[in-house]
Amino acid sequence: MADLFSRLARSLDPETAHVLAIRALGGWGTLHAPLAGAIPRLAITVAGVSFPNPVGLAAGLDKDARAITGLMALGFGSVEVGTLTPRAQPGNPKPRLFRLVEDRAVINRMGFNNGGLAAGIARAQAADRRGGVLGINVGANKDATDRVADYVAGVAAAAPIADYVTINVSSPNTPGLRDLQQGAALTELLAACGAVRGATPLFLKIAPDLDAAGIDGVARAAIDGGVDALVIGNTTISRPALRSAHGSETGGLSGAPLRTLAADKLREVRAATGGHVALIAAGGIDSGAEAYARIRAGASLVQLYSALVYDGPGLPRRVVAELAECLARDGFASVAAAVGA
Numbered sequence: 001m002a003d004l005f006s007r008l009a010r011s012l013d014p015e016t017a018h019v020l021a022i023r024a025l026g027g028w029g030t031l032h033a034p035l036a037g038a039i040p041r042l043a044i045t046v047a048g049v050s051f052p053n054p055v056g057l058a059a060g061l062d063k064d065a066r067a068i069t070g071l072m073a074l075g076f077g078s079v080e081v082g083t084l085t086p087r088a089q090p091g092n093p094k095p096r097l098f099r100l101v102e103d104r105a106v107i108n109r110m111g112f113n114n115g116g117l118a119a120g121i122a123r124a125q126a127a128d129r130r131g132g133v134l135g136i137n138v139g140a141n142k143d144a145t146d147r148v149a150d151y152v153a154g155v156a157a158a159a160p161i162a163d164y165v166t167i168n169v170s171s172p173n174t175p176g177l178r179d180l181q182q183g184a185a186l187t188e189l190l191a192a193c194g195a196v197r198g199a200t201p202l203f204l205k206i207a208p209d210l211d212a213a214g215i216d217g218v219a220r221a222a223i224d225g226g227v228d229a230l231v232i233g234n235t236t237i238s239r240p241a242l243r244s245a246h247g248s249e250t251g252g253l254s255g256a257p258l259r260t261l262a263a264d265k266l267r268e269v270r271a272a273t274g275g276h277v278a279l280i281a282a283g284g285i286d287s288g289a290e291a292y293a294r295i296r297a298g299a300s301l302v303q304l305y306s307a308l309v310y311d312g313p314g315l316p317r318r319v320v321a322e323l324a325e326c327l328a329r330d331g332f333a334s335v336a337a338a339v340g341a
Contacts, residue, residue, distance in 0.1 A: 014097040014106075022067050039324045042077070044335040046278050046300045047201035047228035049163050051133050053077035053320050054335050055291060058231075058282050058303035059137035059166065059205075063114045065123040072132035075317035080303065081124060082137030083168045086153045088116035089141055092173060099309065100244035100255070104286075106306045108235065109251030111173045112139050117157050125161045136162040137205070142174050148192050155193045159200035167193055170207040170234035172252045178207055181218060190225030201228035208233035208258065208265045208283060215265070219272035229278040231303065232266050236283075255306035259284025263294065270298035275340065286311060288322020295323075298340045 012020070042053035056078035057071055065081040072079055091113025098107045114120065117138070124136060138154025140147035151167055158165045167189070169180040180189055193202060204227045206218055222230055235252025242257060262283025270279060281299035285291055286307035294302050308315055323335075332338040 014099050022062060039320065041327055041332070041334050042320065042324055044300060047164060047203075049133055049201060051077045051301065052131065053323075054295065054299075054301045055316055055320050055323065056080060056133075056135070056280070056301055056303045057316075058305040059083055059135070059168065060108075060110075061305055061308070063120075065120045065127065065136075068124065068127035068134060069130060072130050074313050074315075075320050076132065077320075078133035078135060078163075078301070080135035080137050080166060081120065082114070082166075083112050083139040083171070084114055084117045084120040084136065084154060084158070085112050085139050085141045086117050086144075086150050087141050088119070089113065096251070098246040098249050098251075100242060100246050100257075101310075102243040103247070103255065103257050104307070104310050105242070105244070105253060105255030105257050106309060107246060107249045107251045107253050109173045109249075111142065112171065117154055121157050121161055124158075133163045134161075135164045135166055135203070137166040137168050139168045139171065140174070140177065147177075147180065148189050151189060152192050152196055155202070156196040159197045162200060164201040164203055164228070165197060166203040166205050166231060168205045168234070170205050172207070172209075172235060172237045181206055181210065181214065183217060186218065186221045187225065190221060190227060194226055203227065203229040203231055203280070205231040206233050206269075208236050208261050209238060210265070212268065215268050215272050219269065219277070222277050223273065227277060229280055229300070230269060230273070231280040231282060232269050232299075233262060233283060236261060254283065255309075256284050256286065259290070263297065266294060266297050266299060270340065285319075286315070288319045288324075288326055291319055291323050292326040292338070295335060295338050296341045300336070300339050 057076045059080040059082045062081045092109050092111035096109045136158035140150035144150045235254045240257045266281050278300045280301040281294035282303040285304045291302045
């Protein structure tokens with residue numbers, strides 16, 4: 001069934017397939033599809049939040065919080081929706097999503113297309129989470145005159161609903177957005193968002209393209225600003241050797257070619273933070289073995305997205321099962337015991 005799903009999805013235009021997948025998962029959720037069975041050794045607490053397993057869905061798939069219950073039922077321990085911006089925006093012109101089949105990769109330049117904060121928050125509030133963890137990812141409108149104010153509005157609206165809120169300052173598809181990862185701009189942003197989050201954990205999603213100085217700066221700001229976790233990372237604007245004809249498209253690259261860069265940056269951020277901030281690894285994760293490697297390199301949680309395009313909806317359960325086998329094989333009674341091992 002998963003192979004059939006994947007073949008059908010890949011026969012369609014990428015953005016059309018994306019929309020149809022969300023509709024299908026949204027409908028499945030209304031049927032109260034069961035969650036995957038819990039595996040006790042995979043439970044982990046991060047920032048005071050109890051995750052049934054450390055394998056999460058990265059933001060970007062369910063931009064408007066339309067399929068939370070269906071996505072939870074695939075076996076994810078957490079689902080992160082968004083990115084939501086204060087006002088609805090159409091995003092960048094089409095085409096803006098490209099499959100690099102030969103590379104098991106995706107390039108996107110979507111540009112935070114979403115129906116706006118109010119509508120997304122209302123759907124998230126009404127969703128049946130079925131015991132899973134819900135993250136809400138927030139960003140700034142492309143034409144915002146005060147981007148910090150946009151983030152503050154997002155955090156303030158999402159915090160009462162979400163189990164955690166992620167500030168996304170790392171998309172390469174909104175001009176100038178990544179400047180907020182640097183220096184005084186980041187310090188100001190974190191202070192302003194921290195003032196409205198209440199008791200809800202605040203995560204920060206950063207780019208895998210940061211250099212050593214940039215990583216050190218983010219680490220200091222995150223520790224000083226009370227950030228509960230860093231997500232490493234978003235898509236990359238770098239281009240390793242690619243075989244696909246779409247490899248020259250502009251936008252953020254994700255999927256298998258990002259694996260080495262993302263793993264290297266995870267280790268660099270781990271060293272820079274000294275274990276004082278929880279880390280969430282993303283980028284090129286498509287197996288339990290890769291999830292396990294990131295956990296041993298310092299991640300408490302992992303997220304995936306692009307691999308679903310190629311491996312279908314059965315992927316989360318497979319990754320969860322393989323991860324449990326890796327932990328058992330090496331004698332770890334829990335995920336937490338393996339973090340940074």
